[in-house]
Structures are given as C-alpha cells and as structure tokens.
Amino acid sequence: MEKKSYILLFLSFFLLTSNAQEKSINHIFSKTLEVVNEKDKKGSFKGQILKGKRNGMGVLSQRNGALYIGDFYRNMISGYGMLIAPENSYVDNCDSCTVYIGNWKNGEKSGFGICYANNGNMIYQGLFEKNKPTSQYPSTNIDQQKYFSYFDFGNGEFFLGEMKKGIVNGYGIMIYNNGDLWLSNFKEGKRNGIGLYLLYNGEWETINFEGDNYNIVSSSINYRNIDANRKANIKSSLSEAFGYFAQAASQSVQIASEVQSMKEREKSFINTNSNVNISDNTSISDNNISPPKEPSTSPYSISANQNKNTDSRTYANYDGMLSKMRYGNMEYDDAKRKEYQSKMRALREKWEKRGERFQHSENEDWLGK
Structure with missing residues (x-):
C-alpha cells in the first residue's frame, strides 16, 4: 500500500504561528473527502468499516457542516474524538466553544472532555454527562498552557490539534496535500500510541507508535x-x-x-376380530398381532x-x-x-x-x- 513515510512529526511553536489566511474546515478537508466510504442521512464517512459497520476511527462530515474526527462503534460516535462546530456556530450546550476534544458515548459528549474557543484558548475542562458539562462552565481552573492550534503549511497541507508549552501535545490531525490523513495522539511533538493513516482512496492502516519505533497493527x-x-x-x-x-x-x-403403517395394522386387526369380546376375558394370543417395526436408527x-x-x-x-x-x-x-x-x-x-x-x-x- 502506497503511503507517505512514517517520519516522526516534530512541530514546535514557531511552526504554528503562521501568518497564512485561515481557511474553512470544508476547504481543509475537501481533498480528503473527495472519496468517501459511505454516505447516509447523517453525512459522509471515511474510515474504518468492520463487519459492515463504522467500527474504529474515521472522519464524518455532517449535514449541518460540523466535522467529527475520531472513534466510532457500531455506526455511532463513541470513544474519543474531536468535533469542530460548523462555521458561525458553536458546539451543542457549550457557549463560545468551536472545538470539543474528549470522550463520547452513543453520539453524545460523555466523560472527560475539553472545550476550545475560536482563538484556541481553553474554555472548559471537566466531565460531561448526556452531552452537557457537569461542572461550572466556563471552568475557573483551566490549564493556561494548553490550547488548540491550526497551521497552514502553505503547500496544501494542514495541522489541527492540541498543544502545550508550544509543543504538540494531545489529539491532532495532519492533512496531506494528496488527500491522505493521519490522526492520533501526540506527546512532546511525536506521534504517540495507536493512530490511523487514512489514504485518499479510502484504504487505511492503524499504526502504533512507541517512542521512535512503530509497527503496523492492522x-x-x-x-x-x-x-x-x-x-x-x-x-x-x-x-x-x-x-x-x-x-x-x-x-x-x-x-x-411407520406410525401410519402401525395404525393401519391395528385397524385391520380390530376389523378382523370385531366379534371378539375382550370383556369376557377371551385370551388373545401374541401371535395374532405382529409387533410394530421399530423405527430405523439414524446417525443424526x-x-x-x-x-x-x-x-x-x-x-x-x-x-x-x-x-x-x-x-x-x-x-x-x-x-x-x-x-x-x-x-x-x-x-x-x-x-x-x-x-x-x-x-x-x-x-x-x-x-x-
């Protein structure tokens, strides 16, 4: 399978302070989503389809303009992932939040998650239940060193993801100019753990990075x-x-x-011996009636x-x-x-x-x- 080299991605703060004009999410993912695995009433999906359902990681461009990148289970958004709100809109139940990164269950925010504003600043970090934050919103105890960043490399390639102290740390996506995409967690500028390399044609590989080493999982x-x-x-x-x-x-x-045959023999015997009065204790020899044939045995x-x-x-x-x-x-x-x-x-x-x-x-x- 042809794919880009798995050279580790190092992105520091000066790389991400681009002066390039910010492009819309639809533009950033336009090449990647030219080819999708399936379309339905919820939108266009590209990613892992196992046993006929969306199971694993992928990208869902929703009908309302929102974009989800992350885990799926049995066709539902479940696991961990990033939701980018439609232009001029916010993530449901999270005022001023344009990006949510965290846990999901059956299509709703559930568990720990983080909300980021349009300028990349963190608004809320904490628990969610039934798609809503359970603590004070906005948070008063946010991590000031962590933020969400966007970078346009100027050659048709983009990076979107979490950073801390000027280094890529957290969940991130790299979009290549040929339509390929890489999504995973990052630690101190390096890809970390299992991620998905999603090719333009819809094929994919899951790859596990540990330090400077990696192996193809599936x-x-x-x-x-x-x-x-x-x-x-x-x-x-x-x-x-x-x-x-x-x-x-x-x-x-x-x-x-054989049951029917036995009934017919019984009926024939009764007709033949209709004058016999059994109540008078008249004996009937065993020879008068042939015993029914035993059903043949079957290996089943x-x-x-x-x-x-x-x-x-x-x-x-x-x-x-x-x-x-x-x-x-x-x-x-x-x-x-x-x-x-x-x-x-x-x-x-x-x-x-x-x-x-x-x-x-x-x-x-x-x-x-």
Whole structure:
C-alpha cells in the first residue's frame, strides 16, 4: 500500500504561528473527502468499516457542516474524538466553544472532555454527562498552557490539534496535500500510541507508535481477508446445518410413515376380530398381532447437533478474542493466546475424531507476537 513515510512529526511553536489566511474546515478537508466510504442521512464517512459497520476511527462530515474526527462503534460516535462546530456556530450546550476534544458515548459528549474557543484558548475542562458539562462552565481552573492550534503549511497541507508549552501535545490531525490523513495522539511533538493513516482512496492502516519505533497493527486489506474468511465459515456452517435439517426431515417422514403403517395394522386387526369380546376375558394370543417395526436408527442426533453448535460458539468466542489480541484491540498476553488455542484445538479434534467437519480458524495456528 502506497503511503507517505512514517517520519516522526516534530512541530514546535514557531511552526504554528503562521501568518497564512485561515481557511474553512470544508476547504481543509475537501481533498480528503473527495472519496468517501459511505454516505447516509447523517453525512459522509471515511474510515474504518468492520463487519459492515463504522467500527474504529474515521472522519464524518455532517449535514449541518460540523466535522467529527475520531472513534466510532457500531455506526455511532463513541470513544474519543474531536468535533469542530460548523462555521458561525458553536458546539451543542457549550457557549463560545468551536472545538470539543474528549470522550463520547452513543453520539453524545460523555466523560472527560475539553472545550476550545475560536482563538484556541481553553474554555472548559471537566466531565460531561448526556452531552452537557457537569461542572461550572466556563471552568475557573483551566490549564493556561494548553490550547488548540491550526497551521497552514502553505503547500496544501494542514495541522489541527492540541498543544502545550508550544509543543504538540494531545489529539491532532495532519492533512496531506494528496488527500491522505493521519490522526492520533501526540506527546512532546511525536506521534504517540495507536493512530490511523487514512489514504485518499479510502484504504487505511492503524499504526502504533512507541517512542521512535512503530509497527503496523492492522489494515483495510487485512480486515477484508478476515471478513471474507468469516463469511466463508458462516456459509460452511449454514450448509452443514441444512444438511442436518435434511436428515432430520427425512427421519421425521420415515417415523410418520411407520406410525401410519402401525395404525393401519391395528385397524385391520380390530376389523378382523370385531366379534371378539375382550370383556369376557377371551385370551388373545401374541401371535395374532405382529409387533410394530421399530423405527430405523439414524446417525443424526438432535442432542449431538446442539452440543456441536455449543462447541462451535465456544470456538468462535476464543477465535474472536485471539483476533482482538492479534490486531491490537486487546492487550497481548502470550499465556492467554496459548490457552485459547489449546481449547480451540481440543474442540476441533473432538468433532473431527467423530468424523464430523468442524471450523478451523487461522488464529488457532497463530504463533503470536
């Protein structure tokens, strides 16, 4: 995947005191948002779409002109991110605030967050609940050394983000002139932790920076492969389930046929011996009635299938935890990896020894980090 070099970004105060005329948010992101992953009634979205939903990081240009950059969960703004209010407007429930950076839950400000004014000064830092600040607004105990800054490099590239003591510190976004975008936290001028490199064409990579080192955690290509494997496993499971259903249906028809046959033999016997008065204690030899044929046995067992389905769900749960561990959505634990893989292997081998097909995820054979 082509992308810009991951040279660490150092931005000091003198870089950010540009005299360039401030451009609108729509202009800054115009190239990036020429190509988007999806559009709906809420606006245009570009970023991570996993399992058919907005899960991860991305950019949402809203219908009202507001711009959100940050985390999403199940199509909702949830996690941590930045909201830039529409021009000539303010962030909801926050007077004079044009930028909010902080925590979100189901589309509302929730948890710790910071409000910045149009000049970049901090207005409020504190808790939010149900989209509103819970403490005195504006704050009286704000960090005077922290502010929000904007810089136009003059070559079609821009930086927007938090600074402290003249150095990039906090949440920030770098917009490149080719439409690519980088968003992450920064610490003392360096990219810090997991961030998203979002390409112009909609592809992406999540990258983890630790000091001067970095590693690629996951990518859109990687997740497409995972999703394709997941869909293939679902299709295989459905085919197997329909096979069991066909067996059950066949067995039911056979049993119904034998029950009907037994009823007809009983009816024939009653008609043939209609003159026999059973109340007179007349004995009836066992030879007069042929015992009904036992239904033929079938290899299909409903209880066995239920057990297999339970084991399949258990296997899938372990597989899901390994995927999270493998691609950076959960802390890596080598002992847990081995434990999950051992249990997955035991479940699979249990059914394979019985001659049954069972799913086999690549995570079961993953060698870890």
